[in-house]
Amino acid sequence: MPDIILATINAKYIHSAFGLRSLWSNMGILQDKTTIMEFNINQQVAQITEELLDISPKIICFSAYIWNIEPLTSLIFNIKQLAPQITIIIGGPEASYEYKEAKWFSFVDYIICGEGEIELPKLVNCILSDAATDKVVKAPPINDLTTIKMPYSAYSDEDIANRVVYVESSRGCPFKCEFCISSLDNKVRFFDTDEFLKQMLILIDKGVLHFKFIDRTFNVGTSRAIKILDFFLKNWRDGMQLHFEIVPDKLKSELLTKMKLFPLHGLHLEIGIQSYNTKTQELISRSQDFELTKINLRSLMSDTGALVHTDLVIGLPAETWDSFAYGFNQLIALRPQEIQIGFLKRLKGTPIIRHTDNYQLIFENEAPFEILQTRDISFQQMRQLKKFSRYFDLYYNSENFPESMELLWSIDSDYFRSFLQLTEFTWIKTGQTHKISLKNLVKIFYDFISTLNVVNHEQLFSALSNDFYRIPGRKERLENIIKCC
Numbered sequence: 340m341p342d343i344i345l346a347t348i349n350a351k352y353i354h355s356a357f358g359l360r361s362l363w364s365n366m367g368i369l370q371d372k373t374t375i376m377e378f379n380i381n382q383q384v385a386q387i388t389e390e391l392l393d394i395s396p397k398i399i400c401f402s403a404y405i406w407n408i409e410p411l412t413s414l415i416f417n418i419k420q421l422a423p424q425i426t427i428i429i430g431g432p433e434a435s436y437e438y439k440e441a442k443w444f445s446f447v448d449y450i451i452c453g454e455g456e457i458e459l460p461k462l463v464n465c466i467l468s469d470a471a472t473d474k475v476v477k478a479p480p481i482n483d484l485t486t487i488k489m490p491y492s493a494y495s496d497e498d499i500a501n502r503v504v505y506v507e508s509s510r511g512c513p514f515k516c517e518f519c520i521s522s523l524d525n526k527v528r529f530f531d532t533d534e535f536l537k538q539m540l541i542l543i544d545k546g547v548l549h550f551k552f553i554d555r556t557f558n559v560g561t562s563r564a565i566k567i568l569d570f571f572l573k574n575w576r577d578g579m580q581l582h583f584e585i586v587p588d589k590l591k592s593e594l595l596t597k598m599k600l601f602p603l604h605g606l607h608l609e610i611g612i613q614s615y616n617t618k619t620q621e622l623i624s625r626s627q628d629f630e631l632t633k634i635n636l637r638s639l640m641s642d643t644g645a646l647v648h649t650d651l652v653i654g655l656p657a658e659t660w661d662s663f664a665y666g667f668n669q670l671i672a673l674r675p676q677e678i679q680i681g682f683l684k685r686l687k688g689t690p691i692i693r694h695t696d697n698y699q700l701i702f703e704n705e706a707p708f709e710i711l712q713t714r715d716i717s718f719q720q721m722r723q724l725k726k727f728s729r730y731f732d733l734y735y736n737s738e739n740f741p742e743s744m745e746l747l748w749s750i751d752s753d754y755f756r757s758f759l760q761l762t763e764f765t766w767i768k769t770g771q772t773h774k775i776s777l778k779n780l781v782k783i784f785y786d787f788i789s790t791l792n793v794v795n796h797e798q799l800f801s802a803l804s805n806d807f808y809r810i811p812g813r814k815e816r817l818e819n820i821i822k823c824c
Contacts, residue, residue, distance in 0.1 A: 340394055341374040343463060347402035347431075348378045348387070348410055357505040357553060358402050358431065358455075360493035365456040369463055375493070384410050388417040398426045398463060403433035405686065408706045412443045419446045426466055430455050432520050433706075436688030438475070453478035454510075456487045484510065484530045491538040496545075504542065505551050508535050508567060512555035514586070515624040516613070517690040518655065518683055521555045522624070532563055536570045543574055552583035561591045568597045575605075582607040587635045588628040595638060603644035610636065610675075611650045615666030618657040622694060629669075636673050647675040653724050654683035654710030656691075656698035660720055664755035671754040677736045680728040682721075683710040727762045729772040733780060734761070739809075742802040743784055750793055761787055778820050781807055785821050 343366075345359045359375045366373045376394075378387045387410075391399060399418065403411055418425055429443065430451035438450055449472075451458055458478040465472045481487060494504060509529045512521035539550070550571075558564050571581060581601075587610050598606060612632065614620060620627060639645055651666055670678055683700075685692065685708040694700060699714040712718040734740050751757045764787045769775055781803055788799050804817050 340396070341372055342397045342467075343369060343373040344376050344391060344394060344396045344399045345373060345402070346376045346378070346391065346399055347404075348380055348382075348407040348414070350380060350406045352379045352381075353502050354379075355494070355498050355502040355505060356402060357490065357507065360490035361487070361507075362400070362455055362459055363493055364488045364490040366460050366463075369460055380407060380410060384413045384417065387414055388421065391418065392422055396425060398428065398466060400428040400430065400459065400463075403429055403431040405433055405684065405707050408433045412441075415443045415446050428459070428462065430459070433687060449474055449476060451476045451478055454481050457481060480511070480524055480526065480528070482526075482528060484528050485534075489530065489535065489538050491542055494542070494545075494547075499542075499545055499547055503551050504547050504549060505553050506535075506539065506542075507553050508532070508557075508563075509554045509559065513559055514556070514626075517623040517625075517693075518613075518652065518686070520686045520689060522690065523688055527556075527559050529560065529563065532566055536567065539570065540574060543576065548576060548579045550579075550581050552581070554583060556586050556589075557583035558585045558590055558594055561594050564594055565597050568594075568601075572597075572600055575602075580605055580607055582609070584609040584611070586611070587639075588631040590635045590639075595635065595642075598639070598643045598645060601644060604646050606643065606645035607648065608639065608645050609648045609650070612666070612670060613650060613652045614655050614658055614662070615669050616655075616658050616662040619655045619662070622656045622698075623691065633669075633673065636675065640673065640675065646677075648677040648679065649675045650679045650681060652681050652683055653728075654700070654713055654716065654721070656694040656700065656713070657715065658713070659715040663716075663724070664753075667755045668753065671748065676738070678731070679736070680724075680731055682725070682728070684708050685710075723759075723762070726766055726772055727759060730762050730765050731758065733775065734758075734784070739777060739780070740784065740803075740806050741809075742805050746788065746794060746799065746802045750788075750791065764790075777807075778815065781817070781820055 345362055347356045347359055349356060356375070356377050359377070363370065363373055363375055376391065401411055401415065415427060415429070418427065426449070427447045428449045428451060429447045434441075434450055435452040438444055438452070449462060451462065452475065455478055458476050462472060462476055491506070498504065507530065509527055511524045511527040512519070513527050515522045542550070571579070585608055613625065615629060636647065639647055649670060651663070651670065653663060683691070685702045699712070700710065701712045702708050702710055710721065712721055716724070735744055747757050747761065748754055761784070765783050768783050768786070769779070785799060785803060788794055800817070807813060807817055
């Protein structure tokens with residue numbers, strides 16, 4: 340049995356804990372005594388407790404994030420009460436800041452704040468040798484990433500077959516967006532590119548097809564990014580996809596040219612817009628050229644086969660109902676494949692908290708610490724936008740209604756107003772935001788458009804029919820769905 344367990348609770352089974360694999364890869368002579376155990380938030384805390392205690396470890400190291408801190412807190416309580424002899428170490432973003440106020444603080448033995456690859460094995464050695472050390476270990480950023488081992492050998496065959504494979508070519512972010520945890524680490528550091536690509540080739544040879552980069556800004560350092568893309572083009576396999584985040588107004592023409600060489604949907608790009616409100620951008624220390632952003636987004640969508648996933652965030656300081664509506668309209672006009680409409684979360688340690696008083700930011704007091712109200716958006720409006728976001732996922736982001744959505748957008752140039760009306764209609768019909776069947780959504784959309792009396796029946800029926808039967812095997816008659824659901 341291993342003496343040391345590296346454990347976390349993932350949001351989903353298919354997610355793999357990249358951080359734990361990086362820690363395990365750097366445990367040195369302790370690696371043989373160390374194992375990784377991953378759970379997910381759908382598992383009962385009692386079940387997780389049992390599985391950990393069955394190992395009878397000496398040390399358990401937990402990785403804490405905003406999505407797992409609540410069940411992780413209960414898990415820590417259980418273990419300390421049932422097996423107080425086990426030493427508990429906690430690290431990760433939720434443990435690195437404001438830890439003294441955390442409910443788990445008095446139940447853990449040690450806290451590692453920051454990057455743990457170097458400090459964790461030192462701490463474990465101290466614990467095993469009964470050497471005294473402080474409860475809180477401050478781990479500075481690792482400036483030279485060549486001093487730590489890359490974690491890719493820690494991906495098992497099961498991981499490769501069933502889980503998302505995360506990769507990392509850089510750490511840090513050059514920008515200072517105050518709502519983001521990366522704003523606290525604005526020095527970009529790079530792994531050795533040649534060694535990184537060598538490891539990528541090993542993963543390709545093992546059958547990995549989807550590579551999800553966790554780099555905060557992939558297009559920092561254009562020549563390095565091009566070298567990575569050239570490597571994947573040379574070693575491309577059918578079904579392969581690269582998923583990474585870029586800053587749109589910093590996208591150089593030579594990198595865009597390289598992206599054009601990838602096959603359809605070979606690239607999945609995450610592009611954060613966050614807000615089109617210039618005052619908001621200024622307040623959160625974000626600088627963005629909106630015109631260049633629009634030009635580059637259009638080029639990505641028209642000249643490449645990339646899937647473009649964009650983000651807007653509701654609840655930022657000075658963002659109003661009207662300014663959000665304006666930003667939504669600007670983004671919908673570009674027709675990205677996905678617009679994730681998220682809500683501001685108070686991540687521990689981030690500078691966004693400095694605006695709390697002036698902009699009356701009110702957050703939930705439990706994870707995920709989501710915004711409830713601001714000076715400019717009331718709680719009632721926030722709830723309405725919450726429904727808007729959810730139904731937008733169902734109708735637009737799902738890609739189940741492409742022709743029907745185009746029909747909706749054609750009715751009114753104010754896209755926000757059109758979808759808000761659909762939101763209100765859907766809520767009246769269902770009274771819920773989850774567990775709404777596709778057939779029910781079809782019926783609701785048909786009824787909603789019909790009430791507007793601006794689209795003839797044949798045009799509406801044709802759009803819904805083309806959408807509904809896009810996926811082979813659907814045998815229900817659309818006429819019956821419209822009449823009966």
